[in-house]
């Protein structure tokens with residue numbers, strides 16, 4: 001039996017831990033506990049709930065109102081790891097500067113970043129968005145079409161990235177990707193970047209943007225960038241989407257070609 005004196009001695013330590021990690025507790029509560037509870041109560045998936053909210057709060061064809069509805073749902077109602085408005089603005093700027101014609105997105109989820117990317121593209125550009133989860137892809141497809149993008153502008157490919165990348169040349173006639181947005185499972189960042197390299201899909205000047213490289217983090221990916229010498233790169237520091245106090249960052253890479 002622990003004596004009351006010892007138990008009391010742990011209270012300051014416990015309080016310090018709670019205060020220090022409060023943002024992570026809030027994230028766990030919003031992303032995990034609220035989700036489980038609402039899944040049981042509504043019988044719908046979190047993605048279906050987000051879609052219903054967007055349907056009732058956004059105007060079809062108005063990309064800004066669709067993104068705003070997502071942002072409001074994710075900050076006030078439930079949590080979804082869309083790139084969010086703050087890092088989204090950095091992505092918008094990079095797309096405007098780069099003006100890419102052929103874009104690949106890895107990880108569409110509900111289509112938030114897909115719409116965000118598609119609205120920033122120049123006329124005639126094409127976005128290939130890869131999503132392996134059928135349920136998420138079904139929602140993403142509805143969101144993309146609700147935003148008014150047709151199949152010629154945004155093509156959603158429902159398969160895992162490591163199966164899609166090797167087929168981009170043969171099945172989609174892609175020679176070079178001007179811009180790649182990585183926002184799928186973090187452990188896939190490095191193998192998928194190496195797949196893009198080995199299938200010759202990157203050209204000098206191709207830009208790759210990878211989200212969440214600091215939280216949840218992609219340490220192997222960052223270690224590779226430091227060592228390989230194939231990229232000029234930097235990290236745009238920010239906080240985690242729809243969260244306060246959790247530091248995150250988005251990596252921006254420019255492929256320098258094989259030296």
Ligand SMILES: C[S@@+](CC[C@H](N)C(=O)[O-])C[C@H]1O[C@@H](n2cnc3c(N)ncnc32)[C@H](O)[C@@H]1O
Pocket residue numbers: 081082083084106107108109110111112113114130131132133136159160161162183184185188
């Ligand atoms: C963080 S969410 C993407 C959020 C989205 N980019 C946004 O900002 O709106 C990650 C998504 O990537 C998908 N995913 C994870 N690993 C994948 C892979 N190897 N290939 C394709 N999709 C993947 C998951 O199913 C999930 O829907």
